[in-house]
Amino acid sequence: MNTPTSPSGTERTARPVLRVGALVPLARPGWTEAGRHLLAGLTLAVHDVNEAGGIDGRPLELVVRDTAADPRRAVAAVDELAELGVAALAGEYHSVVARAAAGRADVLGLPFLCSSAVLDALTEEPTRWVARLAPPQSRGWRAYADFLLGAGHRRIAVATQPSVYWASGARILREHLAPRGGSVADLDMAALDPDGMCGALAEDGATALLLLLGHPDPAVPVVEAVRRDRRLAGLTVGAPAGQPEFAEWARLLGGDGTAIPFLRYLPDRLTPLGERVERALRQRLGTAPSFVAFEGYDTITVLADVLRLAGGGADRARTAASWPRVDVAGTRGRIRFSRTPGISVWQWDGAPVQVVDRDPSAGDRFRILHTG
Incomplete structure (x- = not known):
């Protein structure tokens, strides 16, 4: 799949295009709604870069490949895009897929x-080749654990599926909660159906259940089962991975999908650029843009700066050497990269972290519960 973004003006089309590869989950079992928002942000930013004159007069073109949440497919796409001569890669939503692509x-x-x-x-x-805009999982999930502790939860249950990502999240929660008097009990959804999980949960006595599960299945059936089980009235259901962020969640669950705290990576207030981009993304998507759409826009904004710093992107090594020189205004704050202890890639340390939920009185409205 190719998604070229054509510049306006004949003076720009006379210069050869500068290609950037984009990895996006657009087919199942990928989280397709996240992929659509990510692609909307990427393509809007490419349009804006080209309207402003491109990269030293060369228009950007986005060459999109659908990863479908498949690490092997992502690796094949990276090989193909490298052969096509892209100056850099952008995107990806799923952590396990991004890890394969980054490697x-x-x-x-x-x-x-x-x-x-x-x-x-x-x-x-x-x-030195890879940089990242999203905060590392250890930072975001520790903030989520702090939110749980602040809300009075000490006994936490996690409904899990086999995955490096889910296992990493459970470990972060356990290590952060244990010294503070908290504990984490695992409910293996490979061995339990939703009703069986509810029975185990009722016996456990946990006051919060976290969904470390794929969306929509089995996360949606689990929420439905918990909400109708009278033994679990008053139980807090949480989704640190952000499943309730997207409209599909609200469509599938209605009121049952509200009051479920999740992580998102937005500030309390967008920058002036972010406010303009929010309006444009809303028009493109037909709905409020998620934090993932802003991540997409910021990705191209940063890459445009990196490619200019590197003299146009012809030398990939020079491009990668420019990560520490980035200093740009993004939609969610000033973006600079640094080396963070324990993180193997160049990292934006200033990425905002919030715990929010959907307001039970108005499911399309979000309430900020905690800032990390």
Whole structure:
């Protein structure tokens, strides 16, 4: 799948295009709504860069590949895009997929700016080729654990599926909660159906259940089962991975999907650029843009700066060497990269972190519960 973004004006089309590869989940089992928002942000930013004159007069073109949440498919896409001569890679939402793509980009020496994935260990070893906009999972999930503690929860249950991402999240929660008097009980959804999980949960006595589960299945059936089980009245259901962020969640669950705290990466107030971009994204998407759409826009904004710093993107090594020189105004704050202890890639340390939920009195409205 190619998504070219054509510049306006004949003076711009005379210069050869500068291609950027984009990895986006657009087919199941990928989280397609997240992919659509990510792509909307990426393409809007490409349009804006080209309207402003491109990169040293060269228009940007986005070459999109659908990862469908498949790490092997993502690796094949990275190989293909490298052969096509892209100056850099952008995007991806799913952490396990982004990790596979980042590892391959590191091997090939292809600059990759990861938009949304949060796994701390995005590459096995420190790399100069990869940078990331989303906060690392350890930071976001510790903030979520602080929110739980502040709300009085000490006994936490997690409904889990087999995944490096979910296992990493459960470990972060357990390590952060234990010294503060909290505990985490695992409910393996590979062995339990939703009703069986409710029975185990009622016996456990946990006051909060966290959904470390894929969306829509099995997360949606689990929420439905919990909400109709009288034994679990008053139980807090949480979704740190952000499942309730998107409209599909509200459509499938209605009122049952409200009051479920989740992580999102937005500030209390967008920058002036962010306010303009929010209006444009809303028009493109036909709904309020998620934080993932802003991550997409900021990705291209940063890459445009990196490519200019590197003299136009012809030299990939020079492009990767420009990560620490980035200093740009994004939609959610000033973006600069640094080396963070325990993180193998160049990291934006200033990424905002919030815990929010959907307001039970108005499901399309979000309430900010905690800022990390």
